[in-house]
Amino acid sequence: MVKESRGHCSEMTRMFARAGCSGKYPGNVERDIMRCLELPVDIHYVQIPVLAAANRRERTMMNLPILYPHELIHYLHESGKVNITQDFTPPPITKGTLIVDDMHSQAMMTGGLLSWEGGTFPRLDLKAWNSRLMTAYFHVVLRRVRETIADDVDPLLRKEVSMAFACTNSIAAFMDQMERASRYLTPSEAQIMADAISGFLRLWEGLALISQRRQVPRWKAVPKHHTLRHLSEDQLRNLLNCRHFHSFVDEDFIGFWKGLVQAVPKELLEFRCLTRYLLRLKVQH
Structure with missing residues (x-):
């Protein structure tokens, strides 16, 4: 490359050409290029125990590359890629139990939303808007079933x-209070929502136990229930309505990271993903 240009090339091009001792040692090319590009944030390593590749019953220590969050945030702020400010004016809030969004991405339900998770548990996947509608529907249906159930039933x-x-009533009460409240909660509003979530989780746990006793797989405890408890606890502490938090940027980042993992060679997977992410971050404006 340098030879073809007859010397009319940048110093960066010359450094690339010298990578791996001008190609003599291919294994060192990546290291030399990383040094040349100067990653914006240092990569650190921690030792973690993992199962040994040769014997899955034994443990060995592995050096795992990581980024320190405070260093990454500092770089993003100092480089101007992210503006961090405490000045914030909340947008106007529309109050009401049900708020119609004409731009919703899922205006109707389809058959594909209902499935069997693992071939065992019934599963219904809904967007937030449809979840509120279905909760109200389940509330009406279950109330009617409870009132008309036969005496000779198990x-x-x-x-x-x-x-x-009761479980549906609890989550409906939570959603109703969430819709009625503004961005900033009062202590009483946060307490009502926390009590509703606590009741919902206790009842769901009881339903899972009953389902197990009846040998009917209908109520499955999922990890998101734990997150839901933390959500209600956070609302009690910071008095911020969870309805006004969104994860669009986080979900977009997860999609990018998935593509990155699929694209890079699997040797030194974690290190390669972190370095490519930092390089992408450095060239973005």
């Missing part, structure tokens, strides 16, 4: 129906 099934109605 006592456990009767109890399951009553608890399912």
Whole structure:
């Protein structure tokens, strides 16, 4: 490259050409290029125990590359790629139990939303708007079932129906208060929502136990329930309505990271992903 240009090339091009001792040692090319480009944030390493590749019953220590969050945030702020400010004016809030969004990405339900998770548990995937509608629908249906259930029905099934109605009532109360409240909660509003979530989680746990006793896989405890508890606890502490938090940027980042993992060679996967992410971050404006 340098030879073809007859010397009319940048110093950066010359440094690239010298990578890996001008190609003599290909294994050192990546190292030399990384040194040349100067990553904006240092990569640190921590030792973690992992199962050994040769014997999966034994543990060995592995050096895992990581980025320190405070260093990354400092770089993003100092470089002007992200503006961090405390000045914030909340947009106007439309109050009401149900708020119609004409631009919603999922205006109707389709058959593909209902599935069997693992071939065992029934699963219904809904967007936030449809979740509110279906919660109100389940509330009406379960109340009617509870009122008209026959006397000779299995006592456990009767109890399951009553608890399912109470569980739906709890999450409906949470959603109703969430919709009615503004961005900034009062202590009483936050407490109402926390009590509703606490009741919902206790009832769901009871439903899972009943489902196990009846040998009918209907109520599955999922990790998001733990996150939901933290959400209500955070609202009690900071008095900010969860309805006004969005994860669009986070989801976009996860999509980018997934593509990155699929694209890079699998040797030194973590290191290669971090370096390519930092290089991408450096050239973005």
